[in-house]
Amino acid sequence: xxxxxxxxxxxxxxxxxxxxxxxxxxxxxxxxxxxxxxxxxxxxxxxxxxxxxxxxxxxxxxxxxxxxxxxxxxxxxxxxxxxxxxxxxxxxxxxxxxxxxxxxxxxxxxxxxxxxxxxxxxxxxxxxxxxxxxxxxxxxxxxxxxxxxxxxxxxxxxxxxxxxxxxxxxxxxxxxxxxxxxxxxxxxxxxxxxxxxxxxxxxxxxxxxxxxxxxxxxxxxxxxxxxxxxxxxxxxxxxxxxxxxxxxxxxxxxxxxxxxxxxxxxxxxxxxxxxxxxxxxxxxxxxxx
Amino acid sequence: xxxxxxxxxxxxxxxxxxxxxxxxxxxxxxxxxxxxxxxxxxxxxxxxxxxxxxxxxxxxxxxxxxxxxxxxxxxxxxxxxxxxxxxxxxxxxxxxxxxxxxxxxxxxxxxxxxxxxxxxxxxxxxxxxxxxxxxxxxxxxxxxxxxxxxxxxxxxxxxxxxxxxxxxxxxxxxxxxxxxxxxxxxxxxxxxxxxxxxxxxxxxxxxxxxxxxxxxxxxxxxxxxxxxxxxxxxxxxxxxxxxxxxxxxxxxxxxxxxxxxxxxxxxxxxxxxxxxxxxxxxxxxxxxxxxxxxxxxxxxxxxxxxxxxxxxxxxxxxxxxxxxxxxxxxxxxxxxxxxxxxxxxxxxxxxxxxxxxxxxxxxxxxxxxxxxxxxxxxxxxxxxxxxxxxxxxxxxxxxxxxxxxxxxxxxxxxxxxxxxxxxxxxxxxxxxxxxxxxxxxxxxxxxxxxxxxxxxxxxxxxxxxxxxxxxxxxxxxxxxxxxxxxxxxxxxxxxxxxxxxxxxxxxxxxxxxxxxxxxxxxxxxxxxxxxxxxxxxxxxxxxxxxxxxxxxxxxxxxxxxxxxxxxxxxxxxxxxxxxxxxxxxxxxxxxxxxxxxxxxxxxxxxxxxxxxxxxxxxxxxxxx
Numbered sequence: 001x002x003x004x005x006x007x008x009x010x011x012x013x014x015x016x017x018x019x020x021x022x023x024x025x026x027x028x029x030x031x032x033x034x035x036x037x038x039x040x041x042x043x044x045x046x047x048x049x050x051x052x053x054x055x056x057x058x059x060x061x062x063x064x065x066x067x068x069x070x071x072x073x074x075x076x077x078x079x080x081x082x083x084x085x086x087x088x089x090x091x092x093x094x095x096x097x098x099x100x101x102x103x104x105x106x107x108x109x110x111x112x113x114x115x116x117x118x119x120x121x122x123x124x125x126x127x128x129x130x131x132x133x134x135x136x137x138x139x140x141x142x143x144x145x146x147x148x149x150x151x152x153x154x155x156x157x158x159x160x161x162x163x164x165x166x167x168x169x170x171x172x173x174x175x176x177x178x179x180x181x182x183x184x185x186x187x188x189x190x191x192x193x194x195x196x197x198x199x200x201x202x203x204x205x206x207x208x209x210x211x212x213x214x215x216x217x218x219x220x221x222x223x224x225x226x227x228x229x230x231x232x233x234x235x236x237x238x239x240x241x242x243x244x245x246x247x248x249x250x251x252x253x254x255x256x257x258x259x260x261x262x263x264x265x266x267x268x269x270x271x272x273x274x275x276x277x278x279x280x281x282x283x284x285x286x287x288x289x
Numbered sequence: 290x291x292x293x294x295x296x297x298x299x300x301x302x303x304x305x306x307x308x309x310x311x312x313x314x315x316x317x318x319x320x321x322x323x324x325x326x327x328x329x330x331x332x333x334x335x336x337x338x339x340x341x342x343x344x345x346x347x348x349x350x351x352x353x354x355x356x357x358x359x360x361x362x363x364x365x366x367x368x369x370x371x372x373x374x375x376x377x378x379x380x381x382x383x384x385x386x387x388x389x390x391x392x393x394x395x396x397x398x399x400x401x402x403x404x405x406x407x408x409x410x411x412x413x414x415x416x417x418x419x420x421x422x423x424x425x426x427x428x429x430x431x432x433x434x435x436x437x438x439x440x441x442x443x444x445x446x447x448x449x450x451x452x453x454x455x456x457x458x459x460x461x462x463x464x465x466x467x468x469x470x471x472x473x474x475x476x477x478x479x480x481x482x483x484x485x486x487x488x489x490x491x492x493x494x495x496x497x498x499x500x501x502x503x504x505x506x507x508x509x510x511x512x513x514x515x516x517x518x519x520x521x522x523x524x525x526x527x528x529x530x531x532x533x534x535x536x537x538x539x540x541x542x543x544x545x546x547x548x549x550x551x552x553x554x555x556x557x558x559x560x561x562x563x564x565x566x567x568x569x570x571x572x573x574x575x576x577x578x579x580x581x582x583x584x585x586x587x588x589x590x591x592x593x594x595x596x597x598x599x600x601x602x603x604x605x606x607x608x609x610x611x612x613x614x615x616x617x618x619x620x621x622x623x624x625x626x627x628x629x630x631x632x633x634x635x636x637x638x639x640x641x642x643x644x645x646x647x648x649x650x651x652x653x654x655x656x657x658x659x660x661x662x663x664x665x666x667x668x669x670x671x672x673x674x675x676x677x678x679x680x681x682x683x684x685x686x687x688x689x690x691x692x693x694x695x696x697x698x699x700x701x702x703x704x705x706x707x708x709x710x711x712x713x714x715x716x717x718x719x720x721x722x723x724x725x726x727x728x729x730x731x732x733x734x735x736x737x738x739x740x741x742x743x744x745x746x747x748x749x750x751x752x753x754x755x756x757x758x759x760x761x762x763x764x765x766x767x768x769x770x771x772x773x774x775x776x777x778x779x780x781x782x783x784x785x786x787x788x789x790x791x792x793x794x795x796x797x798x799x800x801x802x803x804x805x806x807x808x809x810x811x812x813x814x815x816x817x818x819x820x821x822x823x824x825x826x827x828x829x830x831x832x833x834x835x836x837x838x839x840x841x842x843x844x845x846x847x848x849x850x851x852x853x854x855x856x857x858x859x860x861x862x863x864x865x866x867x868x869x870x871x872x873x874x875x876x877x878x879x880x881x882x883x884x885x886x887x888x889x890x891x892x893x894x895x896x897x898x899x900x901x902x903x904x905x906x907x908x909x910x911x912x913x
Contacts, residue, residue, distance in 0.1 A: 181705035185766075188664050189720040189773070190693025199719075203710045 021283040028279020031272040038269060042088035051079035053086035053239045062255045072257040074247065080257065083239035084265045090151060090240045091269065094233075095221040098158035103213055105159070106166025107205070111197055113167065114174030125171070128164035136161045140223055144232045151224075151240070154233045158220045169212055173205040180204075207284040211277055218273030225266050241266050310381065311338040312489055312521040313362065318376035318391070320354070320361050320545075331357040331371060332545045339521040341488065344512070346524045346536035346553070348568070350788035351759070354545035355525045359491045362390060362523075363406055364398045380405070383488060403434040407487035411494040413474035417466040423450075423477050424462030427484055434485045449480040454510060471652070472503035476510065483514065489521045496531060500651040500815060502879075505859040508534050527788060529572040530818075530861030533557060534868055541565045553865040566590075571793040572863045573818035575845075582842045584645065584823050586800045587793040595797075600643035600804050601825055604678075606776045607640040607663070607696070607809065612672035614655075614662045618883060631882045632658040633669070634833040635892050640777060643803060645810040647824035647841070649817060649856065651879060655833040656813045660779040663811075664696055677776065694724050697770035701782035703762035707754040713765050714750030720773040739768040743798060760791035767798065771806070779811045784819060796823055817860045821845055826901075829853045832882050832890065834909055839902030849904040 023029065041048055051057075051069075057077030065072045071080040113124040131139065143157035177183055183200050191200075225242030227233040234240030236247075241262045248258025315337035322329045332354040339345045347355045360366040361373055362380075378390035382405050390398070402408075410416045418426060427446035431437065437445070443462070450458035453476040466474055475495060482490060492511065496504040512535055515522045524535055532539055532553065539556040541549040541564065549562040560566045570588065578585060583597035614633040617626055632655045640646050648656045662669040665684060673682045681692045697720075700706040707716050717736045721727050727735055737747040743764040754762055763783065770778050780799070784792045796819060802808060814820050820827060821841065828838040829850065837850040848854045862868075884890065895903035 181700055181702060182708045184666055185698065185700060185706040186708070186719065188666060188693065188698040189723055189769070190690060191719060191723045195719075195723065199711065199715075200708050 018283050022279060025279040025282060027275055028282075031275035031279065034268065034272040035276060038088055038272070039092060041085050042092050045085045045089055049079075049082035049085045051082040053078065053083045054237045062251065062258075064255070065257055071261040072255070074244070074258055075251065080244070080261050083244060084241070084261060087239040087241045087244060087262070087265070088269075090234055090238065091221050091224060091242075091266075094151060094155055094158070094224040095217040095273075098155045098220050098224070099162050099213060099216045101155065101159035102162030102216070103166045103209065106163040107170045107202070107209065109163070110167040110170030110172075111174050111201060111205070114171040115178065115193070115197060115201065121171075124167065128167050131161065131164040132168075134161075136219070137223060137226060140227060141230075141232065144227060149232045149235065151228075151234045151238070154224050154227050157227070158223055161223075162216050162220065165216065166209065166212065169208050170205045173208055174201055177201050177204045211281040211284060213277075214273050214280055215277035218270040218277070221273070222266065222270050310340075311379075312341050312381060313337070313339040313523070314377075314379035315358075315362070316377045316379070318358070318361060318378060319374045320357050320366060320371050321374050322371045330374075330545060332361065335376070335542075335545075335547055337540060337547070339489065339523055341521050342515070342519045344515060344522040344524055344535055344537045345540060346526060346532040346538070347540045347542060348526060348529065348532055349542035350527055350568075350790065352544065353542040355542050356493055357545075358542070359408070359493050359523065359525055362491065363402060363408055364390060364393070364395070365408075367395070380489070403430065403485040403487065405487055406489050406491070407482035407485065409475070409478050409482050409490065409492040409495045411497050413471060413478045413498070414466060416478055417474060419466055422463055422465055423469070427462075427477070427481050430481045430484045445484065446480075449484050450477070452483070452514070453477075453480045455480075470503075471499050472506060475499060475503075475507055479507075479511065479514070483518070486518065487520060489523070490515070491523045491525070493525045494527070495524075497526070497528070501817070501861075502651065502855060502859040504531070505861070508861070511535065528861070529557075529569060529789070529863045533863045533865045534861045536865070541568065557863065557865055567790060569863070571790045573793075573816075573822055574863055575818045575821055575857070575860045578821050579842070579846050582840065584800065584821075584825060584841070586797040587822065589797070598800055598804060598825075600807065601641050602643050602807065603641060605639040605675075606642050606677050607811075608673075608675040609639075609659075609663065610637045610673045610675075612636045612659065612662055612669050612674070614658050614667050614669045626886060628883050628885050631655075631833045631884055631890055632667075633662060634890055635672070636830075636833075636835055637672075638828055638835070638838060640809045640811060642776065642809055643807045644826065645803065645812050645824045647812040647814055647820040647827045648830060649814060649820055649827060650830035651815060651856070653879070653882060654830040655882065656830050657781050659830070660698065660781050660811060660813050663779065664692065664698055666698075690724065694720075694773045695775050696777045696779065697773065697775040699763075699766050699770050699778060699780045699783040701785055703759065703766045703786070704754060706766055707762060709754055711753075712750065713752050713754065713757070716754075717750070717765065717769045717772055720769060724773050726773065735772070739772055740765075742771065742802070743768045744794075758791075759787055760795060763787060763791075763795055764798065767795075767802070771802065771808075775808060777809045777811065779813065781813045782815070783812075785814065785816065792819065799823065817845070817857060829856065832880070832909055834890070834892070834905065835895070836905040836909055837903070838895070839899065839904075843899050843902045847899070849898050849902075852909075 057073065060073050060077040062075060063069060063073045069079050069081065071084065074080055109124050113121045139161045140157040143160055144153050147153040147156060183196065186196055186200055224233055228240045228242030229246045231246065234243045236243065244262040245259055251258050315335055318332055318335040319330060320332040322331055335358060347358060349355045357366065357371060360369055362378055366373065373391045376391055380388045380390050382388060388401065424443055424446045427449055428439065428442035431442040431445045447458050447462055450461055455461050455473060455476055469477065496507050499507060508531065526532060536553045539551060539553050540547055541562065543564050549556065549560065549565045556565065560569055567590065570590065581597060583599055585597050586595040588595060612633055613635055616630040616632060618628045618630060619625060620627045636659055638646060648659060650656050658667055661667045663674060673680065676692060676695055679691065681688045684692065714736050717739055718732050721732050721735060736750055740747060740749055745761060745764055757765065784795050787795060799810065800823060803810065812820065812823055824841045826839060827841045827844040828835050829844065829852065831852045837844055837848065837853045844853060845857065848857060891907055893907040896906045898904050
């Protein structure tokens with residue numbers, strides 16, 4: 001559009017524009033609401049869950065879905081619906097914390113790499129290349145194997161394999177932002193490196209980071225579930241979706257609800273985060289405007 | 290039908306040779322953008338006629354609706370988010386059929402675009418496909434609308450390139466857009482537009498992105514092609530100088546409405562509408578200060594007559610000697626060094642407190658690199674820089690602080706040079722914080738004082754750059770530059786992106802600040818008319834060297850170097866009676882500053898030809 005035409009259109013703030021575009025994407029909006037429901041359910045699990053997640057009830061073993069037990073009971077008679085709600089706490093926490101950790105370290109490395117350039121840049125990027133060369137799950141297994149099984153070590157493992165993705169992403173936008181006129185203008189004023197990064201460069205990398213954050217949370221939840229499935233993550237009796245799948249594996253065909261419902265929980269959560277990420281990317285990407 | 294709204298007595302102004310009926314007849318055109326509460330009327334109730342063989346200039350500042358009008362006529366508005374809400378756009382095609390372009394189907398419009406209507410846009414680089422050869426692009430347009438094969442289309446493409454006076458047309462056909470200069474690219478765009486022999490051509494700011502000498506060539510070319518082909522030409526521009534050169538009739542637009550219309554001579558002699566009068570008053574006419582050795586601010590209606598700026602005081606604050614900045618050009622897999630761009634070659638000058646030294650020249654002459662090398666946005670290879678007697682050539686912790694505090698830079702595009710995520714107040718406070726000049730509430734008071742100094746108010750501090758107009762943004766950038774109490778401000782095309790009336794205001798503001806604060810300006814510009822207003826001294830750069838430097842009156846009134854004369858000649862004169870349409874303009878291409886390794890340009894000291902007036906007498910390579 002020509003300059004004059006732009007001048008006649010009312011100008012919105014970047015945030016307002018983002019919100020307007022995001023609200024138009026029904027699917028992403030729905031995914032956002034679904035995630036909100038999941039998060040609230042996990043926070044208020046003690047009040048929402050109809051039963052305790054760990055107390056066994058040997059009189060009610062492997063019973064199918066009913067009004068008393070919406071998703072049936074497992075081999076110890078524990079209510080699966082309640083365990084899924086409690087398990088959301090574990091899965092969502094692992095997803096958020098591990099990605100936040102990986103993102104923080106990755107952003108720091110990426111911005112240093114892109115800003116400093118030269119030897120430091122090569123060093124950090126080659127380190128990231130090494131990490132990226134391993135399939136994510138293999139790297140996570142290796143980390144857990146070294147640190148020992150347990151949910152907190154799963155968090156570290158996932159953080160390690162999320163980190164290089166963020167480092168690359170942030171390095172890329174840092175390189176682009178470094179050449180913008182406003183960063184040059186700030187340099188010409190005599191702004192030192194740290195304020196330059198904090199005020200002018202990091203905020204500019206955020207749109208990309210936010211998109212990746214939501215996409216990576218989905219992946220991380222899946223990886224955490226996978227690690228628990230093979231017994232390296234959450235340990236019994238703590239309710240975790242991947243561990244529940246693992247427990248139900250032996251009863252496939254006998255009591256399918258043991259695996260169907262935790263699987264559904266993982267599926268819905270990961271899908272919701274991915275759809276939200278796609279929506280955020282469409283709303284934040286300048287090129288699609 | 291009589292010519293509308295020309296109220297001048299008949300016979301006084303030359304009438305335009307016109308056909309019987311208008312080629313284009315716009316009646317009551319209104320265009321809206323957006324929907325619901327957000328909708329904006331970009332053009333309202335516009336009437337407009339263009340006849341065959343006539344050039345109608347549509348003049349206005351940004352947001353006046355002039356481009357929207359042209360987009361509506363070609364109906365490209367459908368793709369730009371706007372819609373025609375009422376009105377009629379009558380267009381008579383070559384078979385005599387009358388079309389209403391406002392309601393024509395998209396398919397019918399597509400068939401009209403090209404053989405009947407064609408457009409030339411502002412930015413020739415983005416209008417051409419970068420991955421296709423020039424010849425293929427012209428041939429594509431020919432094949433699309435004329436039923437011919439590839440070979441004859443290519444032959445036609447060559448003829449078109451010859452027609453737009455491109456030398457060695459056959460060889461140029463096989464080149465890519467990036468291999469051509471800006472002027473050549475715009476000629477190719479014109480060739481594409483004319484390849485289907487349109488009867489109506491819309492040119493939307495076709496020369497705005499070009500250098501003055503290239504602009505002169507392109508304008509002359511368009512005028513003569515129009516006469517050869519007898520087209521109707523609608524020429525959209527913000528530049529009154531360009532209007533005077535090319536227009537038969539002028540339509541002045543503001544906020545989507547036509548405020549005045551008339552024969553070009555009448556508009557320039559006796560503008561009726563107050564807006565046309567302010568627009569013309571803000572146009573700097575080259576030569577208006579020929580009798581005055583000091584700069585004088587623009588006159589403002591209802592204000593006392595501005596006084597000459599006698600502000601130069603004391604010993605030089607900035608001394609630059611033998612500054613050299615070259616850029617290596619590497620090619621191939623292993624980054625082999627194949628040449629160097631000699632952007633700045635042994636440039637020397639002094640700048641005194643309260644003085645404005647204008648650096649002029651065409652794009653690629655090294656004027657911006659000179660400024661950027663001084664504040665080390667580029668790394669010079671040679672030379673010394675002294676700031677108030679202190680050597681700041683080698684930067685360590687202290688000299689870097691001294692340099693960045695005392696020398697500030699104002700960029701061409703105020704929107705790009707402000708961080709879009711930060712408030713204006715934060716941006717202005719940044720230099721104060723960076724140099725730890727003030728702390729706490731004193732910072733806010735200083736920001737407020739600075740905003741008031743540049744004609745804004747404290748409430749602007751909380752705004753974001755996108756909430757301000759172009760002129761306000763450049764004021765913010767100036768306030769930011771002033772925040773560290775600098776001795777020198779390097780203004781790199783600082784007013785080039787602004788509308789004429791705003792440009793005059795910002796130039797006046799800069800001159801007022803100079804009178805009050807004694808700051809020195811290195812005013813980098815391609816606009817000779819603005820330079821005449823603001824500069825005490827002028828340096829002309831060509832291929833990285835200063836070829837002429839001296840007092841403004843001497844350099845512009847009595848130019849000694851052939852390149853200075855060429856620059857001055859190409860400036861459009863805002864007077865339709867003094868067109869250089871017929872007069873010869875030197876239109877050879879300026880050579881590239883790229884040289885092979887070891888091929889050093891010839892350098893000799895400048896020769897003094899008058900008091901403080903120096904000229905290069907040696908051959909600077911290329912043309913001179």
